Amino acid sequence: MSVGQYTRFQLAHSQLDAAIGLYVTNRDRLSAITLAGAADVLLSQLVLRTGKPNFTDRLAEKDVTSEGTVPPREVVGQKVNDTLHINQLKHFDDGAEEVIELDVDECALAAILKALANYVDLPEHDKNLVLAFKLWIRENLDPKKYNVNCDSNWTAPPEA
């Protein structure tokens, strides 16, 4: 056992890599949410340090109010984290419900994709990891429901 120096990118990469492994093997998609969520915290800040907007900023720009105001990054980030139940899996505050409802598969996929959106914006990212996950998506997800070919003209089907 010894102390070593690690960049935040290394910590984020290894957690994202593990999250993808747990997801594609269906070993534990719940834990994939937690790991992708933690990785994304680091990746989001790393993207900002390159001088570029991160994924949350790009979402916020699409959520401009009728007065032309862009919602704050923190508000949009919190909303996304709540939607994906990221905080509920790592916090259990006094008074909170003991039972929660979530679609584990959907949340895990979305949490990984959100982290990947920031990951690919960093120059040191592992292209093979991204390609492998995209290939897995193409081979395993329903093309009627998901944009499995990453087609920019693809439109989501209406919600049932």
Added chain:
Amino acid sequence: MQRLHRTDIARRQLETAVELFLQGLDRSSVITLAGAASNVLDSLVRRAGKEPFVDYARRVHDHVVGGTPKRRSYAHHIDVKLGVVAHKHFAPTDPDVVELDLEKQAADALARAIADYTALYGQNEPFVKAYLQWAWGHTDGPAQMESFKSVPAKLRKTRR
């Protein structure tokens, strides 16, 4: 949509953390998953009217150093020591490079989570037994039990 009790969430995260650890896989993911499980278990232990790891550690601090630290700040201090914070928080002013002992911190993060888990559910599940057997063999269990005899009686047990 699935309904999950917090117990199931903590168990799944902790079981996967133990599995990754014992298979020699990513230590960063072990730390994050054990940290998330600990947060959930801490509340569950308190709701069961028992003493969680953090409060036991505060009693030890009082005995060894003097004074009982505030619960929230001591819990955060433990998270920092275990490397949990470095893996999931990254403020704009934080350094990009961190010093960690991933091997030791992963083992210790598991020890904290297992302590709270066993307080609620015992030691009979295979993943709990597997971790305890590893800990016994790798941290010189017999020597620890010997030194435990010199621990004051009031610190030998948590309040259960």
